[in-house]
Amino acid sequence: MTTLRELGERNVIDEIVKTVGTRVFKGEVLSYPDDAKDLLPKAPRIIVNIDGYGIEKLRLPWRDSSDIGWCAITGSVSDILVKGGVPDAVLIALGLPPDYPVQELKMLAEGLRDAVNYYGVRLLGGDTNSSSEPWIAVATIGFTPAKKPPSRKGLRKDDYIVVTGVYGAMGFAAIKGLEEAQRRKWVVEKTKRPVANKELGVVISSNYRWITASMDVSDGLGYTLLTLSSESNARILLHQPPLYEPSLMDECQGDMECIVKIAMSGGEEYGAVIGVRPEGLSNVLRDLEYYQIPYRLVGRVVEGEPGVFYEDKPLTFASWDQFKGWSNGV
Amino acid sequence: MTTLRELGERNVIDEIVKTVGTRVFKGEVLSYPDDAKDLLPKAPRIIVNIDGYGIEKLRLPWRDSSDIGWCAITGSVSDILVKGGVPDAVLIALGLPPDYPVQELKMLAEGLRDAVNYYGVRLLGGDTNSSSEPWIAVATIGFTPAKKPPSRKGLRKDDYIVVTGVYGAMGFAAIKGLEEAQRRKWVVEKTKRPVANKELGVVISSNYRWITASMDVSDGLGYTLLTLSSESNARILLHQPPLYEPSLMDECQGDMECIVKIAMSGGEEYGAVIGVRPEGLSNVLRDLEYYQIPYRLVGRVVEGEPGVFYEDKPLTFASWDQFKGWSNGV
Numbered sequence: 001m002t003t004l005r006e007l008g009e010r011n012v013i014d015e016i017v018k019t020v021g022t023r024v025f026k027g028e029v030l031s032y033p034d035d036a037k038d039l040l041p042k043a044p045r046i047i048v049n050i051d052g053y054g055i056e057k058l059r060l061p062w063r064d065s066s067d068i069g070w071c072a073i074t075g076s077v078s079d080i081l082v083k084g085g086v087p088d089a090v091l092i093a094l095g096l097p098p099d100y101p102v103q104e105l106k107m108l109a110e111g112l113r114d115a116v117n118y119y120g121v122r123l124l125g126g127d128t129n130s131s132s133e134p135w136i137a138v139a140t141i142g143f144t145p146a147k148k149p150p151s152r153k154g155l156r157k158d159d160y161i162v163v164t165g166v167y168g169a170m171g172f173a174a175i176k177g178l179e180e181a182q183r184r185k186w187v188v189e190k191t192k193r194p195v196a197n198k199e200l201g202v203v204i205s206s207n208y209r210w211i212t213a214s215m216d217v218s219d220g221l222g223y224t225l226l227t228l229s230s231e232s233n234a235r236i237l238l239h240q241p242p243l244y245e246p247s248l249m250d251e252c253q254g255d256m257e258c259i260v261k262i263a264m265s266g267g268e269e270y271g272a273v274i275g276v277r278p279e280g281l282s283n284v285l286r287d288l289e290y291y292q293i294p295y296r297l298v299g300r301v302v303e304g305e306p307g308v309f310y311e312d313k314p315l316t317f318a319s320w321d322q323f324k325g326w327s328n329g330v
Numbered sequence: 331m332t333t334l335r336e337l338g339e340r341n342v343i344d345e346i347v348k349t350v351g352t353r354v355f356k357g358e359v360l361s362y363p364d365d366a367k368d369l370l371p372k373a374p375r376i377i378v379n380i381d382g383y384g385i386e387k388l389r390l391p392w393r394d395s396s397d398i399g400w401c402a403i404t405g406s407v408s409d410i411l412v413k414g415g416v417p418d419a420v421l422i423a424l425g426l427p428p429d430y431p432v433q434e435l436k437m438l439a440e441g442l443r444d445a446v447n448y449y450g451v452r453l454l455g456g457d458t459n460s461s462s463e464p465w466i467a468v469a470t471i472g473f474t475p476a477k478k479p480p481s482r483k484g485l486r487k488d489d490y491i492v493v494t495g496v497y498g499a500m501g502f503a504a505i506k507g508l509e510e511a512q513r514r515k516w517v518v519e520k521t522k523r524p525v526a527n528k529e530l531g532v533v534i535s536s537n538y539r540w541i542t543a544s545m546d547v548s549d550g551l552g553y554t555l556l557t558l559s560s561e562s563n564a565r566i567l568l569h570q571p572p573l574y575e576p577s578l579m580d581e582c583q584g585d586m587e588c589i590v591k592i593a594m595s596g597g598e599e600y601g602a603v604i605g606v607r608p609e610g611l612s613n614v615l616r617d618l619e620y621y622q623i624p625y626r627l628v629g630r631v632v633e634g635e636p637g638v639f640y641e642d643k644p645l646t647f648a649s650w651d652q653f654k655g656w657s658n659g660v
Binding site for chain 1 (some may be wrong): 333334335338339342359360361363364365366367368369371373375376377378379380381382383384387409412413415419421422423424425428444454456457458459460461462463465467469471472474478479481482536540545548561578596619651652654
């Protein structure tokens with residue numbers, strides 16, 4: 001088995017670039033292996049993000065190294081999309097052990113390639129390091145024509161709360177455990193390679209006038225709603241669950257409380273929670289439908305202290321903290 | 331001793347942002363803790379880089395956690411400067427163990443703050459993860475007015491080779507070992523917080539017409555010269571050593587071969603190697619002097635196969651590979 005020790009540092013990122021490919025757009029000068037890359041703005045406003053991952057932490061039992069490559073790109077790209085950006089390029093930093101098999105590196109690179117192709121971004125370059133625990137960090141650069149990309153802080157009374165995406169698979173794994181989850185085909189299929197909706201950026205940027213706040217669901221829907229509520233200092237009242245996996249109905253034997261709790265837990269769904277002014281709601285929903293982005297209108301912002309309520313009860317969900325582990329949130 | 335487990339994931343990046351501070355420029359909308367940040371272009375061309383580090387690998391015996399924060403920013407900013415960019419902002423991804431002391435996190439943040447202030451960049455945000463081996467990745471976004479930022483590939487026959495920076499301290503540690511190095515005040519002082527020259531970006535961007543290639547010295551001067559030579563398919567003939575630490579003269583008892591070998595080895599000096607067309611040399615040197623950037627004209631590009639020669643001998647130096655360790659390169 002060939003390992004990175006034999007391959008050598010400079011060949012690791014080479015191997016990735018060879019698999020993923022790079023693209024230099026007209027007017028750009030620098031290219032891999034230059035240590036920095038130039039790019040020309042494609043819209044008046046740049047949007048950037050960085051996300052890091054412990055590679056083994058992304059490794060659900062049913063995810064191979066290519067899925068992990070996919071997930072790492074998806075997580076960072078999703079943050080750009082939800083702010084109304086069109087992602088343009090990614091940079092990757094990697095930490096891998098010297099005895100890491102080259103075969104696994106190749107698979108990781110294939111997953112990065114699949115994601116880069118799917119999201120229509122390009123790899124600009126990267127950096128490799130030796131690390132006993134493997135890790136990956138992805139920085140994404142995107143552009144938006146929106147004059148005012150939505151922050152987490154903008155929810156106002158009477159806003160409608162729209163949730164895109166379909167929930168429950170990762171929440172099932174979080175609450176029932178990986179062993180149980182592994183036996184559910186629907187959980188495995190849905191969580192192997194989560195997908196962020198590519199057109200969401202266009203919908204958000206073209207409706208920025210009416211979108212008061214937005215945040216992607218990377219750490220669970222319940223956590224996302226609660227964060228938007230506290231950052232915006234606004235109370236969210238939910239009157240409907242988000243779209244959820246049909247199998248959840250059986251798993252919960254039709255108990256709506258069970259369904260909502262599972263749908264609100266989990267993470268890496270990469271849907272979005274969006275606050276919309278009443279006067280813009282029909283435009284936003286029309287655009288979501290045009291791009292066939294699954295969504296549901298789940299609630300509204302109401303008078304009162306920050307907090308998230310489902311009908312008359314405070315929302316409960318399981319939330320993951322990298323340092324503290326799983327906990328049952330408020 | 332408080333650890334990150336008690337602090338919790340969301341508070342880790344909070345702690346850093348609190349220490350380092352963030353700045354939102356006029357016209358920008360998003361701010362920490364939004365998962366993405368917007369920025370407006372400050373010059374026609376964007377320049378980006380990512381660099382990652384194993385935190386313990388940056389930890390020379392005489393570097394504390396604040397020095398490591400400094401070094402991580404310096405490494406990424408240096409890549410922007412050497413391409414003629416003015417660094418504007420950084421994004422940080424961190425992996426730290428749950429039992430990492432909060433005290434060390436605070437020191438790391440102080441070093442990040444010192445570097446951010448020194449280089450005049452701002453922290454846009456970041457992401458934290460749990461990792462048994464601590465790591466940090468820094469992505470820098472900069473801008474340049476240069477129509478053609480210099481790549482690694484542009485050296486041409488008759489170019490002058492200019493090396494900025496003063497060499498020998500890290501090479502001494504590489505060749506003589508850390509124990510020996512630790513007893514030399516000049517080595518400790520020079521390598522504790524290496525500094526990239528802030529004005530280098532201005533010199534390079536305003537002379538881009540005559541600068542055919544450039545690369546920063548992050549992996550040792552010998553390696554940098556050799557890489558420029560092979561990427562440019564050009565032979566470099568050196569006739570002078572770069573500027574070197576005066577103490578090296580004593581250490582080598584005046585033996586020039588010893589001095590050159592140590593100066594060519596090492597890494598993290600963050601000087602630059604620049605190829606300059608003869609017709610632009612006086613402009614480049616005048617600007618380097620104006621900004622008081624230490625430099626020496628070390629050689630020229632000559633006819634012949636790629637390779638780096640010091641007078642009539644091929645260059646020798648020690649080079650570090652993350653996966654293979656130290657080796658005596660050609």
